[in-house]
Amino acid sequence: MIYTCTLNPSIDYILTVDPFTYGGLNRGTQPNYFPGGKGINVSRILTRLDVTQKALGFLGGFTGDFIRNALTSEGVDHLFTEVTDATRINLKLKGQQETEINGPGARIKDTETEAFIKQLDQLTEDDYLVLAGSLPNDLPDDFYLQIVKRLRERKVNLVLDTSSEALKKMVGEPLFLAKPNHHELGELFDVEITTKKEAIHYAKQLLDSGIKHVIISMGGDGAIYLHEDKLYQADVPEGTVINTVGAGDSTVAGFLAGIDRGYTPEDAFRLAVASGSATAFTKDLATKKDMETLFNLVEMKVNDYQNND
Numbered sequence: 001m002i003y004t005c006t007l008n009p010s011i012d013y014i015l016t017v018d019p020f021t022y023g024g025l026n027r028g029t030q031p032n033y034f035p036g037g038k039g040i041n042v043s044r045i046l047t048r049l050d051v052t053q054k055a056l057g058f059l060g061g062f063t064g065d066f067i068r069n070a071l072t073s074e075g076v077d078h079l080f081t082e083v084t085d086a087t088r089i090n091l092k093l094k095g096q097q098e099t100e101i102n103g104p105g106a107r108i109k110d111t112e113t114e115a116f117i118k119q120l121d122q123l124t125e126d127d128y129l130v131l132a133g134s135l136p137n138d139l140p141d142d143f144y145l146q147i148v149k150r151l152r153e154r155k156v157n158l159v160l161d162t163s164s165e166a167l168k169k170m171v172g173e174p175l176f177l178a179k180p181n182h183h184e185l186g187e188l189f190d191v192e193i194t195t196k197k198e199a200i201h202y203a204k205q206l207l208d209s210g211i212k213h214v215i216i217s218m219g220g221d222g223a224i225y226l227h228e229d230k231l232y233q234a235d236v237p238e239g240t241v242i243n244t245v246g247a248g249d250s251t252v253a254g255f256l257a258g259i260d261r262g263y264t265p266e267d268a269f270r271l272a273v274a275s276g277s278a279t280a281f282t283k284d285l286a287t288k289k290d291m292e293t294l295f296n297l298v299e300m301k302v303n304d305y306q307n308n309d
């Protein structure tokens, strides 16, 4: 079974403010509230693709109640650890550009952390655990690493989608999948990545560090995927971008759904890109129908890594 772990969930409050004036009074229109946080988005997409999953992590306060109710009403299976402090609200401003303000997250007590960690002891080598998103301030940068070490003996398949120090700490771990975007990949190696060629070079280093499947998403420029000795490069299908929040999480979910369905690596990656773009082309996360329609429209180039030009 696939478990997702969102230690720092959010309500995503999406508001159109156009034009946006820094330091002035802005009045927003078209407000929307969605349950958010990277693992939660992965869980929502997996559920839409009929994959059995369970969402884990921390939820608290009135905002936590909103997320729990929203997930239940969508049929997303979850078992969050209750915390005293309220879950954060992340503000996403739509205008000429997308501006995001992600809060620091709820305070987490040691007893709450212990209760969460205990849940992971039931996982086995047949399971996947998606570690996704930032860490709340109260947890150390190596918290994901602590989880990995705890699960090592049980050979749980680990999927990582995070950034900054939490990502740096995980390099060298034998993960099943990592999906940084090209900015996060650049941050990891202390370089700026602007082309697919540069992304491929650094993605190869992640593959060589022991990660089985490496996907680098590049927004509207598509994505690259390295697995064994093959390099897959995908362009995004055509469409009108409406809201890219959750696009990267949809990429992760699409890939895992493909693996769950027994797809070839190429088709799992195709579903990943289709899912990411289907989310970018809609207000909330993608629907199953949109993901499956775009699946047939993703253009893909496959080479042996050595022959990459």
Ligand SMILES: Nc1ncnc2c1ncn2[C@@H]1O[C@H](COP(=O)(O)OP(=O)(O)O)[C@@H](O)[C@H]1O
Pocket (backbone or CB within 6 Å): 180, 181, 182, 217, 218, 219, 220, 221, 222, 223, 236, 237, 241, 244, 246, 247, 248, 249, 251, 272, 273, 274, 275, 276, 277, 280
């Ligand atoms: N402007 C866009 N047009 C079409 N697809 C997009 C666009 N932005 C994102 N996507 C899709 O979503 C995927 C993930 O987007 P990206 O922005 O790289 O991830 P993240 O949300 O993690 O930053 C891309 O690989 C692509 O499939």
Ligand SMILES: O=P(O)(O)OC[C@H]1O[C@](O)(COP(=O)(O)O)[C@@H](O)[C@@H]1O
Pocket (backbone or CB within 6 Å): 008, 010, 011, 012, 035, 036, 037, 038, 039, 041, 090, 102, 132, 133, 134, 135, 244, 245, 246, 247, 248, 249, 250
């Ligand atoms: O934990 P972080 O890094 O602050 O990210 C949380 C935010 O990322 C999201 O999960 C969206 O992520 P992506 O756009 O990368 O897919 C939002 O739902 C949430 O507000």
